[in-house]
Amino acid sequence: MCTHRPSCPATDARGHVVAAHPEQGWHLLCDGTVVFDDTGELRSDGLVVAPHRLPVGHLTTAA
Numbered sequence: 001m002c003t004h005r006p007s008c009p010a011t012d013a014r015g016h017v018v019a020a021h022p023e024q025g026w027h028l029l030c031d032g033t034v035v036f037d038d039t040g041e042l043r044s045d046g047l048v049v050a051p052h053r054l055p056v057g058h059l060t061t062a063a
Helices: none
Strands: 017-021 026-029 034-036
Touching: none
Parallel strands: none
Antiparallel strands: 017 026, 026 034
């Protein structure tokens, strides 16, 4: 799918953003991966990467 020369790295690394929709919370990379603002991913091979959320105990609050 990627037409960059040299080719973009494999799916374990990041490709280039080809479509950005920050108002909807996602970006399409040249390798077909959809990256979501909540850190989740939907890869071109169908693999789903769950969001990387912090446990509630690690969140801080401002006074």
